[in-house]
Amino acid sequence: MPVLSLTLFLPLIGALLLLALPRRSAGAAHAVGIGTAGLTLLGALAIWARGAGAGFSQVEEVAWVPSLGAAFRLGVDGISLPLVLLASALFLAVLLFSTEVRERPRSYVALFLFLETSCLGVFLSLDLLLFYVFFELTLVGMYFIISGWGHEDRQRAAVMFFLYTLIGSLPLLLAILALHLHTAPRTFDMRALVAAPPLSGGAALATFLAMLFTFSVKTPLFPLHSWLPAAHVQAPAPGSTILAGVLLKLGGYGFIRFALQMTPDAFRAAAPWVAGLAVFSALYGAMVALAQTDLKRLVAYTSVNHMGYLVLAVSAAAATADRAARTIAVDGATLQMVSHGIVTGVLFLLVGALQDRTRTREMGELGGLVSRIPRLAWCFILAAFASLGLPGLAHFPAEFQMFLGAFRVWPWAAAAAVVGLVLTAALYLRAIRSVFFGEPSGQSAGMRDLGSREAFAIIPLLVLIVAIGVAPRILLDTIHAAAAAILP
């Protein structure tokens, strides 16, 4: 029973089904979308139930071009499985949230389903070419979502997003080709490349730098992060959720799977520099977020901050020969990807809900909303506390492990990164105070509180945030086996 292939293509089938619907039927379109996303989540849970751990399991393979060693090859391990779960959960939440979209609903839902297949494909693929195909397809889907349903400056933001991330992803193509050409016999199989990294010396360093470029644009890492604010702010709230919650993880996953596992020696040599960049990026993101007045931009910049910690942890894992430190760092990094995805995803959904009501994102114009819309306010406060790393909520176990792993390798870098936590706390407290507390403005009278549509999307994610915070074992058991075996 090819569960992986079914889970992967279910959203695409749903998207094609939508073409059969009449153009105006918004309800039917959303129903198809939610049903498909729900089935996909069930598929992801089935994959989880079948088990994954160290090494790639549940492999499904169909030869594509045997002469080149390219095949349609899917599989999971402990690192990619949590990301698959994250993606399917977030897409379901987003499609539940979007049921009020009335403008070209068919295309909207179809694009999100297409995007879901692309994202799942990136995490599930075990073939370099297949990975790249899905990696690029996410750009196409996101471009059309931003340009079709975004906010006031959407065309410019969408074009910039597409061009910037395409420049970012093309060096990965060259890196893939370089990796492929050095395997003997020539193959695109990721398992072969992870088991026996083929490159060495200058070629390895050049390939690593190409991959570093690509994944730094995607993650994003200073200074290649400048596409992020515009894309996030102009995208519709569900689009921002997917962008921050899933698409940024493609970069983090790439750092682990490609840079760490396929060019380990080059990464080890360059690790101090990458770690320095990561720490700077984390602090930079936090400081710029502290200076924002637009709430959505603020949340967008905190992504730069959180992903900076992730790259620091992965660099520490690359640099050290201490297995225990490496395992803990990769544990933390993977858990961070899941936590950040859920937490920032929820934050963007809440900002979207807020924007629907207030028509503005400027924090200065809002105020005192905790008395007007208490349920939404407290959801936001919970998510914000999760984002700043409050113990008991999702980010804490992840950040604890990442800093512990980094501390064993570069104590000063870890110490500097922890300063970012203080900055993040400051910026969220400031945002909460100016938006939710204080004197309510006149225009917020009669504002509707969190409705059932939004609650169905947001509350389960909040429950997950608390669950991961209190009992991270539910995910860490899966992750740990793979993290321990990450490098031979």
Place this chain on the structure above:
Amino acid sequence: MAHDLALVWPEILVLFTATGSLVLEMIRRPRWSCAFTVAGLAVATAVAAGRMEARAAVFSGTLRVDVLLVWARVVLAPATALCSLLAHARAAGGEREATLHALLSYGLLGALLLAGAGDVMFLVLGLLLTSLASFALVAHAADDRGTEAALKYFIFGSVSGAILAFAVTFWFGATGSTLLSGLGRLGGHPWAAALGLAGVLAGLGYKAAVVPFHFWAPDAYDGAPVAVAAYLSVVPKTGAIFALAQVLGQLPADGVAWRPAVALLAAISMSWGNLAALRQESLPRLLAYSSIAQAGYFLVGATALGRSAMAVPALIVFAAAYAAMNIGAFAVVAGTGIDRTALAGVGRKAPLTGVAMVCFLLSLVGVPPLAGFAGKLLLFGAAIDARFGWLAVVAILNSVLSLAVYLRIIVPMYARPGLGEAPVRQSPVVAVAGVALAATLFLGVAARLFFGDGPTVARMDAGPRNGAGPAKARYLVNFPIGSSSGW
């Protein structure tokens, strides 16, 4: 002799198709000419597809039936048939319609002669045949713009053809033979080799619209009917590139340093074509500059010839993908209008047309899993394998630049509310666009068709060929490097 003729049956069938179309014109039945041409080319393709394993040098070695020619037949003949259908949509009922189809077929014949050239005379002959057919095609509409464009093309092409003919005399003088397989004897004559190469690059580069021999292309594509522009962008260009591959595959490694020259032409063509396309408002002109850039990509593959086993597959796969996506893009333009603003709002008014155009343009950028990606993947792989990594980097930067070019078309398609009326639906245009779309979507996924099947991994190494290999490995994979018998 009979054996040689049997091997060139597809070319003979193309010749019959062309002549038959002229006969139809003479007996005053031009309305059958489109169907006759399409049928004749379909038969030629079928015959060619049944003979993909043929490898021989016929007619005393002057025509080489090898991997390049067999694939050129299978790619270019259907491409010409599609252009024929496109032309029928506009020229139907006109007086000289059959001449149009005849010229398309004659041009195809010239391109096939170029693709299989084994002798410098065939280079000249093929070039002349396609050029003369192309000049007349551009002028077919008999309006002022077409005539002016055709005259510019004619003057440019005549001079370039003369340069080619003159340059190959140096090679004849140095090697004593007009056969391309005799080029191995050029080793001791650096000046003759270099002069000859410069002329060949000029002559074939003009046909392929490579910078700096590209000046005719924007005017010709703009002045010609859209179907003719589609044809010009695919058939003569592919023929010229394959001819260049035939020539470069035979040049001795120590004779003349042609790789850096070809690499430089590739880099300049790609960059110039994309940069110039950024400013165009007329779609055929924009696509002309885009095809100049695509010629640059072809040359990236040509640079790797002889050093990488991926070079020839790259050229062939990219040629097939390019034919599909370019003809598709021109078909959409034929349906909607030649000004960039004619496409405004098409994405909303005619969604299928919009999706098709987006697929063609993204395939031209090289977004997976479309056909253009498969071609570009192999081209970049060949470049890296041949230790021309810098060229691969230039190529990917140009891919991003080309995205900016095509987004200029895509963004108005979806952004503005619909102006004007919905595009006119003519069934030949829709059929052509549909076939092209299917090819664009599936050539990437069906890439294995180009490679044959079986345990052929060892063959992809750029090492000396060891034995013929099992009969299973049919299509692309047997191309020895450094062997005097060529491919």
